[in-house]
Amino acid sequence: MSEVLSQSEIDALLQALSSGDVDVQEMKEVEESKKVKKYDFRNPQKIAKDQLRTLEIIHENLGRLFQTFLSGYLRTPVKASILSVDQIAYSEFSNAISNPAFLSIIDLQPLNGQILFDMSTNVIYAIIDRLLGGDGTKDQEIRSFTEIELSLLESIMHKVMPIIKEAWNNVVDLNPNLDKIESNPQFAQVVPDNETIALITMSLEVGSKEGMFNICIPYLVIEPILDKLSTRYWFSTTKNDLSENELNAIKNRVMNTRVYIKAELGSTFINVKDILSLQKGDVIRLDRSDNGKARIRIGSNIKFVGNIGTTNNKMAVKITNVVKDGDDKDE
Secondary structure: OOOOOOHHHHHHHHHHHHHOOOOHHHHHHHHHHHHOOOOOOOOOOOOOHHHHHHHHHHHHHHHHHHHHHHHHHHOOOEEEEEEEEEEEEHHHHHHOOOOOOEEEEEEEEOOOOEEEEEEOHHHHHHHHHHHOOOOOOOOOOOOOOOHHHHHHHHHHHHHHHHHHHHHOOOOOOOEEEEEEEEOOHHHOOOOOOOOEEEEEEEEEEEOOEEEEEEEEEEHHHHHHHHHHOOHHHHHHHHOOOOOHHHHHHHHHHHHOOOOOEEEEOOOOOOOHHHHHOOOOOOOOOOOOOOOOEEEEEEOOEEEEEEEEEEEOOEEEEEEEEEOOOOOOOOO
């Protein structure tokens, strides 16, 4: 329903028109621009903004998991952060890929189709250098990958598959599988050029090297689960209450966990020269006089005090006191 102007507003508008403060032609152009919108048939907008936002949440999680894995694997600081999430034609993405490139083609079972991981060669060379014993800081010339390097990189990408599964876990139960790795973009055609894709662009830092990490997801792959790609669905499935069976399983695992405990009679410090001169029958005096009581440690904390004795011809300790938080640990 259009807004109804008051008489004073109508008078003010007529006065502005007569004085030239408002251009009638300009008003018509503004009105037409609101009614008519351009549509690019080469880049149809098939994915809603809410669905793109959910893809961003999924890949923010994937980025955190990936940087944690890669930091431990390479033993160097790694940082991954999302720069943009957009939908474009596949041709726009493929034309921007350099040659040589590092392209991982991944099957997303049970979804039909494949997705594409494109990692900057600048970062890949740093990863290879770290894997082969270097510090990953030297600049390297652009070149093709050797068979040994591709084998090392393929091993890493196989380890990334569980990370993809975990990142998508709230939306769909995936079984990702690395199909192949390509260095030539011409052999990595996963969809026709005019097909719409969701492109997630991330910044990836490995040590001092920084590059781009692009994830190409064709529309045909995620079309069956578009109804699940909404922030409402995401947050409704984020927190799931544990069933009684799951709680019992966790309790049983905790109760049956084996814990290392240690009974201490006491402790002392002696010089190395005294240790070297020890003989059979020598006595080492401890720093405690607890009437034969032993302190029982779990980890580094004293939890019990007991009497020393034997049972079935084996040394044993009988617990006589439980040390609670706040008690004197040396008593």
